Amino acid sequence: MSGSDQGRGPDVLEVQDRARFEQLVLPHLDAAFNLARWLLRNRADSEDVAQEAMLRACRFFRGFHGGDARAWLLQIVRNTCYTWLEKNRPVELMSEFDEELHQQPSVSPETLAIAGDNRERLTRALETLPPRFREVLVLREFEGCSYKEIASITAIPIGTVMSALARARQRLQRALTHSSPQEATREL
Template sequence: MRGTDAAKRFQDTVLPCLDDAYTLARYLTRSPSDADDLVQEAFARALRYFDGFSGGDPRPWLLAILRNCFYAWLRARRAQQGEPMPDPEEVSEITTDPWGHAPEDPEAMLIRIDEATGVRTLVEALPEPFREVLVLREMSDLSYQQIAEVTEVPIGTVMSRLARARLLIKRAWLERQAEEAR
């Protein structure tokens, strides 16, 4: 009975953070299938060590576990010296309107796909420290303090990395727009 209670408590506490975990994993790995594997590993570790969870908001705790899983995965991948092929699921993911509206016409849909792809590409091109704080803040809506806990850096570093990430995205976006205008 005790295991059932712990599993229920884990499910009620940590499972609602699944979307945030997947979002971070997706941007860190740059691959939907690798993100799935990473989230699965992070949740398995979180369940295994759930007794060590001290309460409060479970997102920083879970995302810190996910981040640690990512760096372990990255070290293993670099040891193999292999780069993944692009995942065909990536294109189909961006064809869904995030607000549930049907595209007005094919041209509008192509423009939206192009912009979504462009933003995703810019975010994915950021160096890892900038990319992870941007995703944690803008997509997972974590506070600066929570991001500092997840990334294990001072809050000032979080603020600096976030400002730098936003500046890099802005510059890259403006360069892209200027190139398209030519």
């Protein structure tokens, strides 16, 4: 109501849009935070970035004409995270995504079950993966997204979601069954 609002006029929500926003987008705040937390690996940064992403979602909300609100929001969250990473931790984004899928000796389900039951180890293993592997795993396993949703959120062609997940899971298995994450990275 003061001059401080100048320039924000066209960006903000009408009253009726606000109600729709609360109904459609706000219930996915947990999903937004969870994705940011796993992309940035740090709660404090994730909180800031998720907040910024919600603000952006507010601004773009007039351009949202129904459909999958969660995928729409997560796409914005992801973009906001990558912009933040480019600015603050560019090195992390330099890892190669299109690595070949190596034939490797199968790890037994029992070995994996034991390693996977250790929460700390699982967290560390996930965090050693490059962000582009990590995000498909988080979207699929934590968020339960379909391949179609994953494609629209991450902007990878739907035909390659399956192989992206295959590579991500292979990397996770490797990180999990090696004695330390350092070793796992060295071997790559």
